[in-house]
Amino acid sequence: MSRYREPVCRLCRGEKVKLFLKGNKCLTDKCPIERRLYPPGEHGRMRRRILGYGLQLREKQKLKRYYGMSEKQFRLFFLRAERKRGITGENLLSTLERRLDNVIYLVGFSHSRSHARQLITHGHFRVNDWNVNVPSFLVDKGDTIAFKDKSGKNETLKAIVDSNKNKTVPGWLDIDWEGIQAKVLDLPTREDITFPVEEHLVVELYSK
Secondary structure (H helix, E strand, O other): OOOOOOOOHHHHHHHOOOOOOOHHHHHOOOOHHHHOOOOOOOOOOOOOOOOOHHHHHHHHHHHHHHOOOOHHHHHHHHHHHHHOOOOHHHHHHHHHHOEHHHHHHHOOOOOOHHHHHHHHHOOOEEEOOEEOOOOOOEOOOOOEEEEOHHHHOOHHHHHHHHHOOOOOOOOOEEEEOOOOEEEEOOOOOHHHOOOOOOHHHHHHHHOO
């Protein structure tokens, strides 16, 4: 699978919205998008009117980059959402939110989603007492996510958790700071997703 190896802040500037790819840096004045809210490159300051397919493509790219997925992975998630009952766009967002790497980031066990993917592939987490090393693993209602015993004693990981104790956790998740574990209280709904995205444009793009 191909990997993006360029500066990730360029992606945020390209989409003109914070994708929170650099952890705590995104919350400070050092975030490049705070100083240069225009796409990178020689012609970044030019005003361009985007219509039709361009709008649909930008929404898809924005969502794909926000969750750190390849095109192939994202399309598979879309097909999975399309087969479910209900509104395809909302099904897609709900499924993406349930990715283990996203949940690890939301509860404050990592600095960013990419950092969460690294921790997961290195085998630091357990879901319901089962070792899980797949970032795209989908959590379900009632699941419990925790560090493995050895990882929970790691000073570096404990420092990350301590630095995120004031982080606001979505209502569909619950965090036990004493036991350093999180629980999925319910499946996420459209109202739980605060990232600015028009998912119907993504559905329109893939429905052509």
